[in-house]
Amino acid sequence: TIVQETRLYDPDADLTRSMRGKEEAHDYRYFPDPDLPPLVISATDLDQLRAQLPELPDARQARFISEYQLSEDDAAQLTSQTEIADYFESVLEQVGGESRLTANWVNGELMSWLNRSDLLITQSPVTPTMLGQLIQRIRDNTVSGKIAKQVFAALWEGEGGGDVDTVIEKKGLIQITDSDAITEAVSKVIQAFPEQAEQVRSGEGKIIGFLVGQVMKATSGKANPQAVNEELKNQLLG
Structure with missing residues (x-):
């Protein structure tokens, strides 16, 4: 059985002890306050209040x-x-x-x-x-x-x-989308990195990401990466 009581915490002993017992609800002898009329909230009232709330x-x-x-x-x-x-x-x-x-x-x-x-x-x-x-x-x-x-x-x-x-x-940050400029940049990177270019031709597809990075570096990040990727595939894989 749970005892209804108020307990006091003793920090020195690090424990709680009973301070006073709690009465049952009926022992409090609640009675209506004549100055406080009953508050009746209808379902319509609730709906209107909900409508006024911001989105939670x-x-x-x-x-x-x-x-x-x-x-x-x-x-x-x-x-x-x-x-x-x-x-x-x-x-x-x-x-x-x-x-x-x-x-x-x-x-x-x-x-x-x-x-x-x-x-x-x-x-x-x-x-x-x-x-x-x-x-x-x-x-x-x-x-x-x-x-x-x-x-x-x-x-x-x-x-x-x-x-x-x-x-x-x-x-001067406008992206390079001109096909001729991208073709030229890709060609230079392929010439500068023949070993990696050959790896792509041999089927090592992941290496193409390295070459894309080199083209982006050469163009100061201005080249369109999708266009660069497509042009590399075009020049290396046909």
Whole structure:
């Protein structure tokens, strides 16, 4: 039988001891207060109150998973704070899609910079509009994902007046998509690394990643990596 009582903790002895017994509920002799009328809350009242509540974290997380096709981990991180979730959805409004790419940037690059700078997301120098514009430039192949990180860093430092295109233009970061320029860069890398090129021809497909990296290095990261990969396969495998 569990004794109804209030116990006192004795820190010196590191134990508890009985302080006083507790009465049963009826022993308290509760009685209505004439100045407090009964409070009746109907189902309709509850529905109206629920409708006035903001979207709760668990519900928002579930919506992010179903609506944006995000992983549970990404959705959990994004909804850990209302401000982070609001930022994410503001970026999506700018981009008009690319929920996973946007989640990667918010959870990854943005949070990394915020943590290093000991800032809240509401204090971020890179606004949702800026990040949305940057993601659009990744989508339209103006910059690669790697170069986009350089643009983000510049925006964080206040360069370009917060305009992504201005930063890209001033720093000369526009991605190389011209087929002739990529063909030439690939040819030079193949000539510079004949052993690795021969390995690719012999069926060692993983080595092609090394050659892609060399082309990216030679072009200061400006070449379109997908185009480089295709051109390497074209020149080495026919």
